[in-house]
Amino acid sequence: MAKVHISNVKVLDNPAQFLNPFQFEITFQCDSDLTEDLEWKIIYVGSAESEDFDQTLDSVLVGPVSAGTHMFVFQADPPDPTTIPAGDALGVTVVLITCSFRNQEFVRVGYYVNNEYLDPEMKETPPMQPQWDQVTRNILASNPRVTRFNIDWEENSENNENKPPPSDIPNQSQQHGNMAAGMMANPVLGKVEGLAALTWFKCRQ
Template sequence: MSVVTLMNTTVLNNPAPFLSPFKFVVTIGSRQDLEEDLEWKVRYVGSASSIEYDQVLDVVLVGPVHEGHHQFVLEVPAPDPELIPPLDAVGVTIIILESFYRGNRFLKLGYFLCNDYEDQELRENPPAVPVFEKLSRRILDSDPRLTLFPIAWDSAEEEVLQPVESDEAVLDWNMDGTASEDEAEEEEDVLEDDEDEDEDEGDIDLDAID
């Protein structure tokens, strides 16, 4: 069992202009005092075609973390428009929250989001060069996907375990705490998709994003 669990997340300022910061209220629970801070990373998937377009929006340290429940606001800047391929500026993509302890990732939370123009004329006739100032984003916060990764924590009992590499996720959970169906098959698909990530293009699959 993980020492730190994600109790809840709330997406603020949603929908919002594309260039506005992302804001998440994060609630976690810890079963013990931690010796080191938690590291939180927010990643924006710029294109389904290649991970080279992923942008790390910010890395935030949270601590000290004592036994009990903790709540904080995770605010990060919008992605850099110049690093997004023009053809991928409008449409569906993914925003990912990740948490690490001692350099090991133990949690990944992904949301689908949609970027589109508010102006009807621009929606019907989108310009070849995206006008990011007129884009709006909407995060599908009703259907997040949580993936957990086993790691070594602070206790002597858990330190005898070898940390699992970040691409070996073992469980996907819904935010209500129930496990997703067909977990084994889903995780096999994730690993296969990761191997072929630079070769395949098409629709964005949240489960296939490492």
Template sequence: MSVVSLLGVNILNNPAKFGDKYVFEITFECLEQLEKDLEWKLTYVGSATSDQYDQELDSLLVGPIPVGVNKFVFEAEAPDTKRIPDADVLGVTVVLLTCSYDGREFIRVGYYVNNEYETEELNADPPAKPIIEKIRRNVLADKPRVTRFAIKWDSEASAPAEFPPEQPEADVQPDDEEYGAEELAEEAEEEDATATGEANGEAVAAAAGGDAEMGGVEGGEPAEEDEMSEDGSVDLENESEDDLEEEGEEEVAEGEAGGDDAMEVDDKPAGGKAPEVMAH
């Protein structure tokens, strides 16, 4: 169980210009008296291709921490654009808000950040060299990605087991009141719906495959084949003229015996549509 629980993060200046400070109002709850301070950090991901462009925008020690609900404002400078590749200044990136106790990170909140020009003309035809003064950022604050880690706090009893049971989600399951719980629940529902759809699709595919096997592709009895001559063509010459005449007489006799009943009448009007088949 975590001694400190994050209850909420409110971004006070969003959207804002690219060069403005990041201002976060953070609310958390502490269940026990802590001996050390909490360390909060804000990191800007400069490029999706390499972590060498990541920038720690600022860090802050908060303490001593009283038991109960606490709130404070965390301000961090904007990233240094000289350390960001020009091709990665615009578009979508990530900022990470983390908190550690005694050097051990126990929570991480990730936000997507969209950087774009203020005018449609510049967005349609952006210059090769970004114009920072005309770029605005928009932090997608309503969809944070919250990750929690089990750590040792002040007592040995709070340390996670060296060999915990095989329950990988046990330590990261959020309480209903913790920050990001609603978003994680929505993602879980979406994943369940996707898994159900995939399972239904596999069942349909399996049924279709079964029909193919029933059709004689595999497992069924092979269809009868005409006798083939050595050169691979159907041997029609082996049938005598008498046999052909006998078959013709039999067909004529069957037609006379059946009369009109031997003919099938289609009552459908010309050009009529076949009945629709409902998919199950």
């Protein structure tokens, strides 16, 4: 049984300019004390055609985590526009929030993202080269897709990070690709490390 459950995610600063940071307020419940860190990531899917264009915008380690309810704001820089294919600059894509324990991903939350020009002329006749400072990003916050994976939570097991995944669970690359591809096929519109802007605190009762 999972020891950590995401109870709420709020998308902050949305809609926003494409070049603005991503901001998510994440609330999660921990059923028992964890002596090791949780690793959180924000991943931007640059193209539906290939995972080669996926960008990990940031990753943070949070822990040790005590039993109870916790909340933090996860902020990450926008994707590097120079690595996004011009044909995928506008339209619908996906942003993923993932969480792992002892190198095992156990949950991911996916959101559709629509990138478009607000200027009517640019929307009617987009420039050959994307003008990123004119692009608006709109995350479909009301319709997240949550996927959970079974992992080994026992902290006394050795070399867990070197164990292959169970045969009935695809590896992380397959998990990532399958979820992103599935979403794109049906588009609809205390220690903290790795991010100075991250705030983390235990919710007061």
